[in-house]
Amino acid sequence: MRERVEKAIQKIRPHLQADGGDIDLVEVTSDGVVKVRLKGACGSCPMSAMTLQSGVTRIIKQEVPEVKKVEAV
Numbered sequence: 001m002r003e004r005v006e007k008a009i010q011k012i013r014p015h016l017q018a019d020g021g022d023i024d025l026v027e028v029t030s031d032g033v034v035k036v037r038l039k040g041a042c043g044s045c046p047m048s049a050m051t052l053q054s055g056v057t058r059i060i061k062q063e064v065p066e067v068k069k070v071e072a073v
Contacts, residue, residue, distance in 0.1 A: 001066060002028045008063035009036070012056055016042050023056065032068035034060055048072070 005028055016023055021042025026035040036056065038048050045051070049072075057070040 001032075001064060004064045005034055005060060005067065008060045009056075011063070012059055015055070016040075016051075021045070026073050032066055034067050034070045035073045036070060038072055 002025070006025055009023055009025055013023060016038075019041055021038060021040040023042065024037045024039060026037050028034050036052075037043075038045075038052065042048050042051060052070065052072055060070055061067050
């Protein structure tokens with residue numbers, strides 16, 4: 001599952017980098033929780049929670065339906 005999540009993140013990364021940010025995959029737990037770290041402009045942006053929910057989570061769950069939750073660490 002981790003490889004599939006990484007591939008989903010590769011689709012998201014260019015959009016975040018265009019705004020001066022980036023994303024790292026920290027962990028995929030056995031119970032389907034994906035932990036990511038938003039970096040750069042995304043890490044300190046007040047809209048990062050919305051980016052995580054509407055963009056990152058949506059795309060990861062679309063690509064890897066077994067994912068239960070995506071959270072920032």
